Amino acid sequence: MVILITILQVISFPIKIYLLTTYQVMQYSLGLMPPKKSTKERKMYGLRLEKALMQAVQHLGVDFERNANDLVEEALRDLLKKYKRRGKV
DSSP, X not given: OHHHHHHHXXXXXXXXXXXXXXXXXXXXXXXXXXXXXXXXOOOOOOOOOOHHHHHHHHHHXXXXXXXXXXXXXXXXHHHHHHHHHTTOO
């Protein structure tokens, strides 16, 4: 009986890891990973973006294990820096 339980635990262990990993990938790809804890206040905005652009951001998030919101914020900060250097902001 103990041997059977041990075998079942060993067999099910990789499956649990795979399911967790698959779930995390799904969350990252949908941009649903919880944002990092931040002391900065955030405001929610609704944006309409090209489907292909958002898919590329989601894939990038999966590749670098970051959520889509973090990547969009980083892109906006870089855009503001770009225009500040030009003296337009």
